[in-house]
Structure formats: structure tokens, C-alpha cells
Amino acid sequence: MGDNNGVNGDLNANLPCQSTGEPQLDKAVRQWLSWDQNGQTRAQVQALVVAGHLDELKTRLCSRMSFGTAGLRAPMGAGFSRINDLTVIQSTQGLCAYLFRHFPDFTSRGVVVGFDTRGQEESGCSSQRLAKLTAAVMLSRDVHVHLFSSFVPTPYVPYAIKTLGAAAGVMITASHNRKEDNGYKVYWCNGAQICSPHDKEILQSIEEQLEPWSSSCWDAELVENSSLRTDPLLKVNSCYMEELASLCLHRDLNRSCPLKFVHSSFHGVGNEFVQQAFKTFGFAPPIPVPEQKDPDPYFSSVRVPNPEEGESVLALSLRLAERENAQIVLATDPDADRLAVAERSDRCGWKVFSGNELAALLGWWMFFNWKEAHPDPADTRKVFMLATTVSSKILQAFARIEGFHFEETLPGFKWIGNRMHELTKTGNSVIFAFEESIGFLCGSMMPEKDGVSSAAVVAEMAAYLFSKNLTLDQQLHNIYQIYGYHISQTSYVVCHDPPTIQKIFYRIRNYHGDGSYPKMCGGYNILHVRDVTTGYDSSQPDLRSVLPVTKSSQMITFVLENSVVATLRKSGTEPKIKYYTELCASPGRSDVSCLEAELQKVTSALLEEFLEPEKNNLVRRSV
Structure with missing residues (x-):
């Protein structure tokens, strides 16, 4: 075997001689140490036993990860509830067994495996190593593996599945999570992230395949010598850029555009791919933020590696743009599936667009271009x-006036991706999709959000508007004048105690007694309540939610008499309760300050009355 990163040959030699005093915990410790062949993570468990840290051992060893809105995601380190060599091997064994049951030609179709740049040496579980172990498990069962030779953006995995006809894909990433985290994202043969029932059935398959199949599963170097492993990087990148070119409709304008762009890849994978995308669109390359251009698993220049946090984490980008006299800042998150945009403004310094605002612009732009190419209203x-x-x-406001169809899904791009697949099968075209957390898909290159293609499309939109003496912000207000102002607020509170979150949502569901939801918020009557956790929707004749019931999550939506829609939701990837409010005004109404004040009143009431931050020790977002 190759280098096993500290594998201990005698697995029984380091079993702890002391007991924790709790038989069930002792059993979990013995199980971990008998299966784990990574010296670093074995040592972590042994040290916790010696130190008597029982609560920490229980947290790590007495529960397992579940598929959330973005796959498996957890801190790196020892334990069945964390991301490490053993849990990745177990997850891949379960996935492999499940795929064998679903695809008769699985060995030849194979799987795509990609990875980002996460993982510090001390964690013993970098993304690249975990990707190789994923491949090793598949290879041990003679499955063809399309393993990228270098880091790639997350959307390259679903794009590769489509291009290569693979049965499934795995991306090792934790996207914009903190540096201590990593993740395991699974894609189905349609290129969309797995959702029900596949997620639950794969978890069951993992439970049935916990013991490592063989020593070859631990051999991360096995992939280098296997004839069943291919590297799809060059082919997939070439096909991606070629298909991306079909989204470019104003190449001559782009070539002559005097606008300058700054791009930050937030220490992740995006730099070289965004540079190529700009070249494909005929632009000069964007100016990279030097401190954030190269991969850095420590994310050393930012408080959190999430461009969604806004101006505070874009500081280096904005300063560079001012020095270079650049008008537009683009920032992709570490795995390059999300995109933040800021524009220089004469009246307010920098305008950092929210995900909802950028979606208004991109939705307008995609339909504008589509209509130019398809003048027949039919x-x-x-x-x-x-x-x-x-x-x-x-x-929805666009669709009401323009005549196309709009649909909404549960949170998480996996729901959008799977709905895209269903619509495409029936001859429909999805020309734009988004989630408010700066996730956008322009066109239908793959059923996943994509920061790389979105960056190029935003640049072309900005160039076109510049040629019409308009800024992005000015066009946003033009859109609102036509379709109605949509003023929104999105934020969160942090809560590390799951029982507290359960208690908060239980109280909301029984606000005025058993089974009675709140009747008012901020002085306005609540007209309808939708609770996808229980399947209740008061707006429906049968009181049943049209959206799928998700009992394992927490999400309640309120529709108020003043056209505000407000949602409370537990994050599927982080210890947060997120809240979303939006006031959807009628076309023609332009008293923006009044609309904002009205929305703020409801948002404050939603936070203070329903979540009770002080009473529940919730930490408010600080930016």
C-alpha cells in the first residue's frame, strides 16, 4: 500500500486500556479504534479517553452525520459525526453499494470525484486526500472513477456527470463554511444533488456498510496506478468553456468595454476559472485580489470565507477596486458556486447587491436576451x-407580466436542480434559477448554481448597460418601477443548542395555545401560515402544503396583510436560525423609504417576538 497518513499496522496495539465508565461509550471507542487506520484521528480519540473528556467523546462517537441541504457537512477530525478518512470511506461504501443496486452498468459508467482546497495538515483530512479515498473505495469494487487531478469549482462535478454520462458524482467541499469544516456532496446521474428518497436510502446503505471493506480502501495512492481511473479535467474544462460561450451574446461589445473588474476567489478555487470565463466572453481578465487569489485552507485574510456576509468581508476587494479605478467587484466563494457583486456608486460609495437584488438583474437580463432570440410570444x-x-x-412578478412560468422550491439548490430535470424532460426551458444566498444559474448548463458562469454573465450585463449609460443599480430601480419594488431583509441568529431551536419552533406552533400560530406580527394581521415541517398551509383549501413536507427541518412562512412574506428557518448546514422578510409592492409605487420602514417594523417584530434572542441566548449576526 501507499502512504496511509500515519496508518498503524497493529490495530489492537493502541486500544485504550482504561474505561470511560460508560459501556456504550466504551463500545463506540473500541469500534472507532478497531476501524480507523489514520494515525492522527486515532490519536485524537485516545487523547480524549485519557483526558476523560466524555462529553466530547459522546459528541464525536455516538451520532452520525445526515444529509442536509448541501450533503454531509461537519468539522474535520476524529469521530463518526465528523469528516475524516473513516467516515468518508464508510459513506462511499454505502453510496457504492446503493449505486450497484440502481445501475446495471455502474462499473462502466462510473462516478465523478472532485475536491476543493480545504483541509489543514493538522486535521489529517484535506479535500484532496478525502477525494482519493473516495476513489479508492470505488476502485476496490472495479468501478470506473473520473477523479479530477486538481481542485475544481463545485459545479464542475455535475457538469462532468452530464458530459461523461456518469452514474453519480461526489464533491469534497464545505463551500463557504468555516475553515474547520469539510463536506461530502453527492450528485445523482441527472447532475442534481441527491434529495429524497435517495438521501435517506443512501444513509441506510451506509449504516449497512460501516466496516471498511479492505485495506485497499485506505490506500489514497491506489488511484495513481489504476487503469480504471481517468482524469476528466481537460475535457470537462474545454466542454464547459465551449458551452459557456453560448451564453455570450455581445462579444464585440465586451471586447471594447472600458469597464474594469476586480475578482476575489476568497482563497478558494475560482481564480483561474473566472479568468478563463472572462476570456471566453471576450473581456480582458479581471484584476485578482492578490491576497486572496491563491488557495489557502486557513482563509487567512477574511473573518469568514463567505462573500454573502457583504461589505465587511469584501474590504480587500473594494480597496483594490478603488486603487485600480474599477467599477465592479466580483467575489466567488471558496468552491466557486456562489457569486457576490458590488458596484461603485457616486452617491453611496459601494453598492453591494443582495442575492435577491442580483437575481432581479440577472432574471431581467436572461429574459431580455431570450426574448430577443425568440420574438414569437407563443x-x-x-x-x-x-x-x-x-x-x-x-x-413571480416578472412572470405575471411577461407570460413565462415561475415556480418555487424548498430551500437548497438540490430542489431547483431536480425540478429543472423534470421540466427539461417535458420539453420546457429553464433560463434562470436562483437562491437568495447568492446562488445563481444562468441558462441550463447543469442543474447546480455556478459562480463562474454567473460572473461572466454579470460582466456582460454591466458592459451592455454601460453602453446605454446605465449602471447596475440604476437598472435595478428601472426593473422595480416596472414590476414593483421588492424590498427584502435576510439575516440570522446563531444557536449552538439544538433543543433551544426545537423549543423556539414549538412555541411558534402553539403561540396562542395548542396548535395555534401567531395572528399578528409588527402590528399587521397574518393572513396565511405555511409550515413545511408539519405540512400545514392555511392558504390551501385542504390546509396541506404544496411544497414537500420536510419533517427533519424547521421552516415556517407567514403572509401578512401588507404584502410582507416572512420566513423563519433552521439552517441545514450551520448552527443558525435564518430569517427572511420581503415586502412585494405593486408596480408604480415608489415611496421606497416608507416601504423600507414598514418592512423593518415587521422584521424587528419577527426577531424579537418570535425568536426572543435575549431569552434564548441567541447571538445576532455581526457584520
């Missing part, structure tokens, strides 16, 4: 735009 009947239910309803 063609519009087959056009769709999609958004998650916690995102702005601006696309």
Missing part, C-alpha cells in the same frame, strides 16, 4: 424561471 409558454421559497418573489 415560445414564452415553455419558458420557466425557478427560485427557492425563501428567495425574493421578483421572478
